[in-house]
Structures are given as structure tokens and as C-alpha cells.
Amino acid sequence: xxxxxxxxxxxxxxxxxxxxxxxxxxxxxxxxxxxxxxxxxxxxxxxxxxxxxxxxxxxxxxxxxxxxxxxxxxxxxxxxxxxxxxxxxxxxxxxxxxxxxxxxxxxxxxxxxxxxxxxxxxxxxxxxxxxxxxxxxxxxxxxxxxxxxxxxxxxxxxxxxxxxxxxxxxxxxxxxxxxxxxxxxxxxxxxxxxxxxx
Amino acid sequence: xxxxxxxxxxxxxxxxxxxxxxxxxxxxxxxxxxxxxxxxxxxxxxxxxxxxxxxxxxxxxxxxxxxxxxxxxxxxxxxxxxxxxxxxxxxxxxxxxxxxxxxxxxxxxxxxxxxxxxxxxxxxxxxxxxxxxxxxxxxxxxxxxxxxxxxxxxxxxxxxxxxxxxxxxxxxxxxxxxxxxxxx
Numbered sequence: 001x002x003x004x005x006x007x008x009x010x011x012x013x014x015x016x017x018x019x020x021x022x023x024x025x026x027x028x029x030x031x032x033x034x035x036x037x038x039x040x041x042x043x044x045x046x047x048x049x050x051x052x053x054x055x056x057x058x059x060x061x062x063x064x065x066x067x068x069x070x071x072x073x074x075x076x077x078x079x080x081x082x083x084x085x086x087x088x089x090x091x092x093x094x095x096x097x098x099x100x101x102x103x104x105x106x107x108x109x110x111x112x113x114x115x116x117x118x119x120x121x122x123x124x125x126x127x128x129x130x131x132x133x134x135x136x137x138x139x140x141x142x143x144x145x146x147x148x149x150x151x152x153x154x155x156x157x158x159x160x161x162x163x164x165x166x167x168x169x170x171x172x173x174x175x176x177x178x179x180x181x182x183x184x185x186x187x188x189x190x191x192x193x194x195x196x197x198x
Numbered sequence: 199x200x201x202x203x204x205x206x207x208x209x210x211x212x213x214x215x216x217x218x219x220x221x222x223x224x225x226x227x228x229x230x231x232x233x234x235x236x237x238x239x240x241x242x243x244x245x246x247x248x249x250x251x252x253x254x255x256x257x258x259x260x261x262x263x264x265x266x267x268x269x270x271x272x273x274x275x276x277x278x279x280x281x282x283x284x285x286x287x288x289x290x291x292x293x294x295x296x297x298x299x300x301x302x303x304x305x306x307x308x309x310x311x312x313x314x315x316x317x318x319x320x321x322x323x324x325x326x327x328x329x330x331x332x333x334x335x336x337x338x339x340x341x342x343x344x345x346x347x348x349x350x351x352x353x354x355x356x357x358x359x360x361x362x363x364x365x366x367x368x369x370x371x372x373x374x375x376x377x378x379x380x381x382x
Binding site: 019020021022023024106107109110111112113114115116117122125126129130153154156157158160161163164165167168169170171172174175178179180183184187188191194195 | 290291293294295296297298299300301302306309310313314337338340341342344345347348349351352353354355356358359362363364365367368371372374375378379
């Protein structure tokens with residue numbers, strides 16, 4: 001890795017860390033410079049301005065939390081029949097429901113939320129969503145060919161719908177103790193299975 | 199709040215708000231420390247109203263339902279209102295406020311209170327319908343209220359990408375899911 005690239009990713013790491021603890025507004029270029037022991041202008045060498053830095057930090061943060069998802073292409077190579085496929089889809093959703101994954105789920109809402117008021121960020125996040133969900137949609141098409149999934153479902157719409165379950169879970173978790181999350185999960189799986197099964 | 203709705207957040211000038219409610223500018227600052235705090239409060243209030251706007255017709259519709267079929271029709275009707283094109287902006291506000299809540303304990307607490315208030319109301323309607331055998335017994339009313347709200351957030355993500363996602367098809371999937379969820 002080039003030295004320049006290393007500095008760039010350290011700057012992004014520092015910005016993400018600030019967002020994690022106190023939100024976007026807490027990002028200060030001067031603080032990052034001091035923390036990394038570099039001069040402020042070298043931050044502007046990598047990012048045109050603070051807004052550009054914030055945007056790239058959001059995108060990087062979002063991408064990292066999607067990366068931990070089970071890659072669907074791999075899943076398709078491992079499954080041999082309908083039950084195995086449906087269970088793999090469940091697992092890819094449950095995977096993100098794990099307790100220690102809460103931060104990753106919350107990041108999605110944070111970044112999607114920020115994108116609602118920032119058209120440029122929305123475009124970047126959209127590209128990431130497309131790229132990620134296109135692989136889920138591809139697996140869905142393949143599963144339809146094999147008659148594992150209902151043939152009348154639109155693969156991309158279905159991929160977005162299944163993924164949307166994860167966002168709803170975050171809101172239920174915000175009110176921990178108030179909502180029975182196990183029950184929520186059981187219902188969620190049941191519905192996903194009913195939607196997909198031919 | 200109506201200033202934000204008409205002209206966007208950037209246009210929100212404290213002086214204008216003071217004028218529109220007929221008070222002097224310093225009185226606005228008596229309630230809100232600064233412009234940021236005012237914007238934040240306005241978004242939270244918009245979040246609350248956006249829920250109540252849909253919860254009230256749902257309560258009314260359910261109260262008027264005579265049988266399971268009526269109730270199903272009401273659910274379908276409310277869902278189509280919730281997903282309507284006119285409400286795209288308010289759906290986006292929900293996501294935006296929830297996003298801000300993830301890194302601000304203060305906003306998170308305000309949101310928790312609103313969620314509790316509105317989802318309890320929805321859960322009450324579900325519980326009543328359950329007593330009448332209009333929705334399935336296994337469903338916990340409160341979990342159902344949260345789950346259905348989650349559908350709306352999924353819709354926001356899908357409609358960010360209108361070119362690639364067929365939203366009518368997405369709606370069909372969601373409608374089938376909600377229907378199965380409640381009625382089996």
C-alpha cells in the first residue's frame with residue numbers, strides 16, 4: 001500500500017470513529033489532524049473539503065457493515081435444494097440480528113438517515129446498495145430457475161424487501177425490553193419463508 | 199415546522215418563525231437554545247405527526263369494521279396510504295430522524311417515547327382485532343406494530359433506487375407479507 005493511501009484510510013478511520021461516538025457534527029478536520037499528528041493541509045490533499053471527507057467516511061462506514069454479510073455467491077455454491085437455500089437466506093438475515101452486530105445495523109440506519117438530507121451521499125449509498133443487493137437478486141434468479149423460489153417474484157424488489165427487515169429490527173431494538181425480540185424474529189422468518197416459497 | 203415542509207431546512211430562519219407565530223425573535227430562543235436545537239425539535243415533531251397521521255385513520259377504520267373482511271380492507275387501505283407517493287418526503291424524514299437518533303442519546307430518547315406512544319396505539323387495535331378472531335392468535339400485537347413499521351423503512355431504501363427497483367412489485371411483496379403476517 002502506498003504511503004498516501006495509508007494516510008487516507010487513517011483519516012477515514014478517525015472520522016468514522018468520531019461519527020460513531022458523537023455523530024457527524026463532531027467531525028473536526030483540526031482534531032483529526034492533531035490526532036494523527038499530521039498537518040491540516042495534508043487532509044485537504046486527500047479530501048477537497050470537510051463535506052467530501054464526511055461523505056466518504058459515511059460511505060466507507062456503510063460499506064464495512066455490509067461486507068460482514070454472508071456473500072450470496074458463496075452461499076449459492078453451498079446449497080443443493082430449496083430448504084437449504086431458504087435456510088441460507090434466513091441465516092444471512094439472522095447473521096445480522098446477532099447481538100454483537102447491533103452496531104452494524106445501527107450504522108445502516110445512521111448512514112441511510114444522513115443520505116436523506118444529502119443527495120450526493122444518497123447517490124453513493126445507492127450505488128453500494130445496488131451492488132450488494134444485485135448479488136442477492138442474482139441468487140434469487142438462480143433459485144427461481146431451480147424452482148426454489150416463487151417464479152412471479154421480481155428478484156430485485158424481493159432482495160430490497162428482504163433486506164428491509166434488518167432496518168425494522170433496529171427500531172425494535174431501540175426499545176429494548178419493550179418488544180419481545182425473539183418473537184419479532186420468529187415472525188420475521190416465518191413471513192420471509194412464506195413470501196419466497198413457491 | 200411548516201417552514202421546513204414548505205421550503206426545506208435551509209430556509210428555516212428563526213426570524214421568519216418568530217414572524218409567523220407573531221412573537222419576537224428572543225422568545226423563540228427562550229424555548230430553543232439555538233437554530234440547531236430548533237431544527238432538531240421540528241424534525242422530531244414531524245416524525246411524531248407522520249405516525250399519528252396514519253394511526254388515527256387506522257384506529258377509526260378499525261372501530262368501524264364489522265367483520266374480519268372489513269378489517270382486512272382497512273389494513274390494505276392504510277398500507278396503500280402509508281406507501282403513497284405523496285408521503286415519500288415524510289417517509290424520508292422518518293429515516294433521517296432515526297438515523298440521527300443512533301448517535302444522539304437525546305434524540306434516541308425522544309424517539310423511544312414517540313414509538314412507545316404510537317406503537318402502543320397500533321398494538322391496541324391489533325389486540326382488539328385479535329379478541330374478535332380477526333387476526334391470528336400467535337402474533338404479539340406490539341411486535342406486530344414494530345414489524346409493520348419496519349416495512350416502511352425498507353420502502354425508503356427501495357425508493358432511493360427507483361430506477362432499479364419496481365416499486366409496484368415491492369408493494370405487492372410487502373402487502374402479501376403484511377397480509378400473511380396478520381391473517382395467516
